[in-house]
Amino acid sequence: MDKKPCNSQDAEVRKGPWTMEEDLILINYIANHGEGVWNSLARSAGLKRTGKSCRLRWLNYLRPDVRRGNITPEEQLVIMELHAKWGNRWSKIAKHLPGRTDNEIKNYWRTRIQKHMKQAENFNGQISSSEHNDHQANTSQISGAVEAVESYSPPLSYPENLEGNSMSFPC
């Protein structure tokens, strides 16, 4: 959708990385007025950003309780468990990981876990011709929670991305 914008100042909308000044303006404004109604917030605060952009910046970066970096093995397990249950419902998964954002979890999944899955997939593809059941022995190569990736099973009923998630799980 994204219906036609309702004001005439769109030519001035800024895009790209946020500056420190913009961050400060947003933080101060929210500290004084609270969150909500992002479009008018953006305008009232004098930010030449869309409400969407302000919301994203606040939720993913500026919020005081946001934790960044260093996803723990425990968190990783939770992510995998919930992803197995719900599929790509990142915001839902994020609600179970206090301080983590859907964007972060999504990035984490794409960059780390999917990579490990591919590796595990290839690896199992190679060994499956010879032996099926002793791949536990190989999990020692993949330390900590990552080994759980190999035993990961996709949700039985992905709401909409059954075919999108075309990985085959060799377990």
Place this chain on the structure above:
DNA sequence: AAGACGCCCAACCGCAGGATG
């Protein structure tokens, strides 16, 4: 030492659904 390559993360885009007039 320099260029090529790959990874990671912040931010944008488009869509869907809910709220409101």
Place this chain on the structure above:
DNA sequence: ACATCCTGCGGTTGGGCGTCT
């Protein structure tokens, strides 16, 4: 009941940075 607006979500992309050759 309908049209419009706003918010939230998931997918995708571009750029910075580190590592490799």
